[in-house]
Amino acid sequence: MVASPKSSPAGAEPSRERSAPGLGDENVLVDETTALLKPGTAIQSTEEIHKDDEKPLPKFQIMLLCYARAMEPLAFFSIFPYVSQMVQENGNVADTDVGFYSGLIESLFSVTQAMVMVLWGRAADRFGRKRVLVLSMIGVTVPTGLFGMAKSIQQMIMFRCLAGIFAGPIVTIRTMIAEHSTPKTQARAFSWFAFSGNLGMFFGPLMGGALANPAAQYPGIFGDIAFFKNYPYALSSLVVALVGSTAVVSSALFVEETLEKTPTPESNGEEAGAHSLSQSTxxxxxxxxxxxxxxxxxxxxxxxxxxxxxxxxxxxxxxxxxxxxxxxxxxxxxxxxxxxxxxxxxxxxxxxxxxxxxxxxxxxxxxxxxxxxxxxxxxxxxxxxxxxxxxxxxxxxxxxxxxxxxxxxxxxxxxxxxxxxxxxxxxxxxxxxxxxxxxxxxxxxxxxxxxxxxxxxxxxxxxxxxxxxxxxxxxxxxxxxxxxxxxxxxxxxxxxxxxxxxxxxx
Missing domain, CATH: 1.20.1250.20 (MFS general substrate transporter like domains)
Known part of the structure; x- marks a missing residue:
């Protein structure tokens, strides 16, 4: 609703002290009736807001992001079935000490994630979601694949911490799903997001236990392969890394950047520009x-x-x-x-x-x-x-x-x-x-x-x-x-x- 303009006092000259914001013409006369925005300035109308709310959910993009999201719980939980046995074999530790080292290795992934999570979030806000997603997915996949080939407790800790350092995927994926959604579709989008996390939690231990020590579990297939005798937990970690690699490729090729699509306050004058800058920094x-x-x-x-x-x-x-x-x-x-x-x-x-x-x-x-x-x-x-x-x-x-x-x-x-x-x-x-x-x-x-x-x-x-x-x-x-x-x-x-x-x- 626009208020009726007040009448100027008789004989008063229009003010020339300042130009209307956004007009960019110092010779334009400005008085109380001058519009603050020039014709054609982009303003999101109520109809446009309704139109945004009615945008369909990009199901293919959500599916790709949910597939990538499953990698984090898959990597985290896949070692649980065999980590205690691996600790005992690699460290030659007493039975009473196995629980301590197993718990330490399991927890270090989350502790390291907590140390760097905000840095990845700020990187995604500054450099773009997709770039951070692909880079951090690679960073999680490589040490996860190498974990099963560790031959000492120190190496196990190092690979686990390296995987935790690249904590960018889960931060970025949550943000991208939010930016792909509207108020009407975000509940469905995040339901699939949560479901994909549950799938990773389910299949992680299943894959880890089923593929650990394949030479002993499946001697007819792997019994004669020396590599799996020397590295009995390599197959499990390599398969998880293979899943991660497919998520890296699908994200790099098909996932769309969402940061540039995010609406930000238009810089209509110094005040709005300062507001936008203050929010982004x-x-x-x-x-x-x-x-x-x-x-x-x-x-x-x-x-x-x-x-x-x-x-x-x-x-x-x-x-x-x-x-x-x-x-x-x-x-x-x-x-x-x-x-x-x-x-x-x-x-x-x-x-x-x-x-x-x-x-x-x-x-x-x-x-x-x-x-x-x-x-x-x-x-x-x-x-x-x-x-x-x-x-x-x-x-x-x-x-x-x-x-x-x-x-x-x-x-x-x-x-x-x-x-x-x-x-x-x-x-x-x-x-x-x-x-x-x-x-x-x-x-x-x-x-x-x-x-x-x-x-x-x-x-x-x-x-x-x-x-x-x-x-x-x-x-x-x-x-x-x-x-x-x-x-x-x-x-x-x-x-x-x-x-x-x-x-x-x-």
């Missing part, structure tokens, strides 16, 4: 103090603690004997339950989350998950209560109750995708989106290095002392999940603001 401290950023990062960290704690505890909990508060599952039963867990998460992420997010928003999803988390954690030990009764009726009830709780409880995994959307929403400028994602992922890497060992130790202490009947760890997790539904209220609701602006414009 924002310091980390300024970014952290921007509205909503601190709350979003807190929620992100809280969710990662719950995720890593649950992922580390639940296999041990399932294996722990019934009298100590577990389920007493066999390895086969644990594998089946892990498969059910993965299938349930995929269903929630791909089928339920996109329409639910459109209906109640990302904040609504996290608030809903914040209420569900404590209930889910407190229901898990109820299965042990049924098993401790030991009757046929209670055991049959357990096999109905436990899978149902697991499938429904996996709905809390939607919160991981929802918080990614909220992190994107609170970014003060598209020019710092890579840096903001890097800060979130730095938090994730540090927690991934610390949480699994910490919470499994707490679970062991609780089971050993039978504190709260052996259920103390679940009470702790329920308490840790409690603040989620409260803190999310402090985040700006961009979706509602967008709808409100549209209704006002119409």
């Amino acid at each position: 924002m310091s980390t401290r300024d970014l952290l103090t921007s509205p909503g950023v601190g709350s979003a990062l807190y929620i992100y960290g809280n969710l990662m603690v719950l995720a890593f704690a649950f992922t580390a505890i639940v296999p041990v909990f399932w294996f722990t004997p019934i009298k100590f508060g577990g389920y007493g599952f066999t390895p086969l039963q644990i594998s089946l339950m892990m498969g059910l867990n993965g299938a349930a998460q995929a269903t929630w992420l791909l089928l339920v989350f996109p329409p639910l997010e459109r209906r109640i928003g990302s904040k609504g999803v996290i608030r809903l998950c914040g209420y569900a988390y404590p209930a889910f954690f407190m229901l898990l030990p109820m299965g042990n209560v049924l098993l401790r009764r030991g009757t046929d009726a209670s055991v049959n009830a357990f096999w109905i109750f436990m899978p149902t709780v697991l499938v429904l409880g996996c709905g809390v995994s939607m919160s991981f995708t929802a918080i990614q959307l909220l992190v994107n929403d609170v970014s003060p400028s598209p020019r710092v989106l890579g840096t903001l994602n890097a800060l979130a992922l730095t938090c994730m890497s540090l927690l991934r290095a610390v949480c699994p060992a910490s919470f499994t130790s707490l679970f062991a202490i609780g089971a050993g002392t039978q504190l709260a009947g052996g259920y103390a760890i679940w009470i702790l997790l329920a308490l840790l999940a409690t603040p989620l539904s409260y803190v999310v209220r402090y985040l700006p609701d961009r979706k509602k603001a967008h709808k409100r602006q549209n209704s006002q414009d119409n």
Whole structure:
């Protein structure tokens, strides 16, 4: 809406002291009725905003990025099945020391990532997403392939740290998916992003265990090959590196740059130009103090603690004997339950989350998950209560109750995708989106290095002392999940603001 111009005082001469911004003509007369922008200046109208919102999701680009995204968890988890045996063989260490070195090597990947994540985010913001993606993918792939040929613990540590240093792919891919998406399509895009990460977590240990020491596992095929006898873990790491190489090639050839497509404030005059410059050169401290950023990062960290704690505890909990508060599952039963867990998460992420997010928003999803988390954690030990009764009726009830709780409880995994959307929403400028994602992922890497060992130790202490009947760890997790539904209220609701602006414009 344009206000009616005021009439100039009688006899007043139009001012010649300054020219209208953007006109570039010092001889143009400027008064109160002069337009501030010259005809043809690019301004995004409401119709253009609606048009941007209706842009279809570039499925091929999202597919390529999700394929590249699977490489990071594939590289991280693929060594888990054989790293302990490899440590013992390469270091000739005592059985009691194997766990220490294995945990150290597993954690160093995440610790190194945390040290360099922000640097990769700033590089992506400055030099372009695709360039950083391809370079860092190469950097992850090469040391991952060499890891299986390490012949000492020092070499294992070196290759693991080198892979962690090139932490650019996950930062860049998150940012590129956000830039390919609109408010209407980002929920679906990040559902596929999360699903691809789960695939990497699933296939990583599977490939690592199936391909380790092939001369012994498959003597008919590899038994006569001296290389695989001298380097029994090379095949596993080389296959993972081969997958990474295909992701490098597909990213280099087909992935499109998104940074240059990102809308930035137009430099219509000195004030707008300064605003654009300040946003693109924002310091980390300024970014952290921007509205909503601190709350979003807190929620992100809280969710990662719950995720890593649950992922580390639940296999041990399932294996722990019934009298100590577990389920007493066999390895086969644990594998089946892990498969059910993965299938349930995929269903929630791909089928339920996109329409639910459109209906109640990302904040609504996290608030809903914040209420569900404590209930889910407190229901898990109820299965042990049924098993401790030991009757046929209670055991049959357990096999109905436990899978149902697991499938429904996996709905809390939607919160991981929802918080990614909220992190994107609170970014003060598209020019710092890579840096903001890097800060979130730095938090994730540090927690991934610390949480699994910490919470499994707490679970062991609780089971050993039978504190709260052996259920103390679940009470702790329920308490840790409690603040989620409260803190999310402090985040700006961009979706509602967008709808409100549209209704006002119409």
